[in-house]
Amino acid sequence: MARIAHVFQALMAVSSRETVKFMHQRGRLASAVVRPSLWLLIFAAGFKNVFGISVLPPYESYIEYQVYVVPGLLGMVLLFNGMQSSLAMVYDREMGLMRLLLTAPLPRSVLLACKLLAGTFLSVLQAYAFLVVCALFGVDLPWWPGLLTVLPALILTGLMLGALGLLLSVYIKQLENFAGTMNFVIFPMFFLSPALYPLWRLQESGATVIYQLSRINPFTHGVELVRFALYGQLNAVSLAVVAGTLVVFFAAAVWGYDPQRGLVRRRG
Amino acid sequence: MSQAALKVDAVSKSYGAVKALDTLSLAVEQGEFVALLGPNGAGKSTLFQLLTGLFVPDEGAIEVAGYNMRRDSRAALAKLGVVFQQPTLDLDLSVVANLKFHARLHGMGAKAKARIDDELARIGQAERAKDPARALSGGNRRKIELARALLHEPALLLMDEPTVGLDPGSRELLVDYVHKLCAERGMGVLWATHLVDEAERAHRVIVLHKGQRIAVDTPRALCEQTDTTSLGAAFLALTGEAPKKKEETV
Numbered sequence: 001m002a003r004i005a006h007v008f009q010a011l012m013a014v015s016s017r018e019t020v021k022f023m024h025q026r027g028r029l030a031s032a033v034v035r036p037s038l039w040l041l042i043f044a045a046g047f048k049n050v051f052g053i054s055v056l057p058p059y060e061s062y063i064e065y066q067v068y069v070v071p072g073l074l075g076m077v078l079l080f081n082g083m084q085s086s087l088a089m090v091y092d093r094e095m096g097l098m099r100l101l102l103t104a105p106l107p108r109s110v111l112l113a114c115k116l117l118a119g120t121f122l123s124v125l126q127a128y129a130f131l132v133v134c135a136l137f138g139v140d141l142p143w144w145p146g147l148l149t150v151l152p153a154l155i156l157t158g159l160m161l162g163a164l165g166l167l168l169s170v171y172i173k174q175l176e177n178f179a180g181t182m183n184f185v186i187f188p189m190f191f192l193s194p195a196l197y198p199l200w201r202l203q204e205s206g207a208t209v210i211y212q213l214s215r216i217n218p219f220t221h222g223v224e225l226v227r228f229a230l231y232g233q234l235n236a237v238s239l240a241v242v243a244g245t246l247v248v249f250f251a252a253a254v255w256g257y258d259p260q261r262g263l264v265r266r267r268g
Numbered sequence: 269m270s271q272a273a274l275k276v277d278a279v280s281k282s283y284g285a286v287k288a289l290d291t292l293s294l295a296v297e298q299g300e301f302v303a304l305l306g307p308n309g310a311g312k313s314t315l316f317q318l319l320t321g322l323f324v325p326d327e328g329a330i331e332v333a334g335y336n337m338r339r340d341s342r343a344a345l346a347k348l349g350v351v352f353q354q355p356t357l358d359l360d361l362s363v364v365a366n367l368k369f370h371a372r373l374h375g376m377g378a379k380a381k382a383r384i385d386d387e388l389a390r391i392g393q394a395e396r397a398k399d400p401a402r403a404l405s406g407g408n409r410r411k412i413e414l415a416r417a418l419l420h421e422p423a424l425l426l427m428d429e430p431t432v433g434l435d436p437g438s439r440e441l442l443v444d445y446v447h448k449l450c451a452e453r454g455m456g457v458l459w460a461t462h463l464v465d466e467a468e469r470a471h472r473v474i475v476l477h478k479g480q481r482i483a484v485d486t487p488r489a490l491c492e493q494t495d496t497t498s499l500g501a502a503f504l505a506l507t508g509e510a511p512k513k514k515e516e517t518v
Binding site: 096099103105 | 368377
């Protein structure tokens with residue numbers, strides 16, 4: 001019991017620190033909402049008549065492009081915040097705070113799990129903030145019970161992308177390298193997915209390689225999991241892929257932070 | 269005999285071809301202030317990385333208050349308080365939030381508040397509790413870091429070149445205060461430094477050079493052994509390197 005209480009306290013420590021810091025960084029909150037909103041209001045407005053979205057599950061009728069793009073943009077919110085928590089890890093390491101965390105009398109896997117949960121909490125919060133924007137602009141989403149059914153999908157996808165962030169933070173040694181690495185992760189993941197258009201369009205236009213890459217992209221399955229959940233449906237394949245990827249990414253991150261292998265490059 | 273606060277037994281650590289620590293052994297008893305004196309690059313940082321469980325040694329064993337760092341790392345870490353060389357306060361958080369963060373990581377629960385108030389009062393920083401850590405001077409930040417390291421009442425306090433960047437007055441205060449803690453609480457202290465004057469009042473001095481322990485004794489005995497009159501001269505005789513009297517201004 002004492003052990004569980006300890007783990008819970010550690011979770012509260014990490015979580016409240018990250019939430020307080022997040023609230024202080026107004027710019028981060030604003031950009032977390034503004035970024036997908038720009039895509040929704042400008043990109044989607046422009047492309048409204050370019051893409052015709054045919055009826056495909058989970059949709060039961062023809063939908064507006066704006067409606068199609070929302071799950072992808074929710075994915076984008078989760079993806080950016082997942083990477084942001086990676087940035088926070090690298091920052092903490094540079095600032096020495098990571099050492100403080102790692103000398104806490106808890107297994108590293110628990111400490112990393114605390115980090116992951118704290119980051120995912122912020123991801124989900126931002127995803128809902130974006131859904132509020134969608135509501136304000138009158139996007140025709142299944143608000144009830146969609147807002148509720150989408151929650152587990154947002155959490156799971158947020159965890160998966162956060163675990164990817166943790167894993168990357170093992171290998172990003174310095175803050176300067178961060179931007180470059182992100183360009184190699186965020187953009188390919190986002191564009192090789194059904195966030196902006198259904199994958200069958202890629203297949204139809206003969207972009208077979210891109211189509212296949214998109215199909216194995218875990219972000220694709222995160223977006224589809226969210227899309228189906230929003231309509232109260234379960235995409236079992238996506239669920240399996242997201243859950244499996246979460247386990248793999250997290251295990252690899254724990255392995256990377258193992259003291260046998262070394263986390264901080266040697267000094268002195 | 270009572271349990272040693274720290275026991276390092278034939279520890280080695282290599283980085284590639286570089287042997288950072290070579291079968292190093294040392295002990296810190298309860299209530300003992302041991303200075304780890306060595307020039308830059310002697311292996312002090314490596315040793316501290318091993319002592320804090322950041323890395324594991326290639327060979328040898330480390331015990332904190334009787335708990336093996338590798339097999340029983342959680343119990344060992346719970347007995348360990350550390351002030352890192354690098355500043356590790358979260359400057360965006362208040363002083364008390366920084367301390368609370370640590371207390372929660374150590375699972376201190378309800379007694380955290382009283383301990384935080386107590387440690388802050390002892391270092392005369394109680395009224396700064398709500399201030400952001402950023403607003404504090406370098407010397408006061410170090411004091412807060414020390415208070416934080418003491419919150420969970422460790423059996424062993426590790427100080428990793430804690431006076432780097434402090435002015436002479438703050439340096440002296442810090443050394444004094446830790447000596448006092450050592451006597452009052454029976455806590456073992458391992459104080460790493462490359463500044464000879466910080467080691468002068470230590471119960472014992474361990475001289476580390478190129479990853480090896482080349483001497484361990486009281487400051488006075490080290491002088492006698494080397495036939496010198498000051499610890500600085502003894503250090504020079506032992507390592508062949510010029511000692512530093514105080515932090516050089518950059």
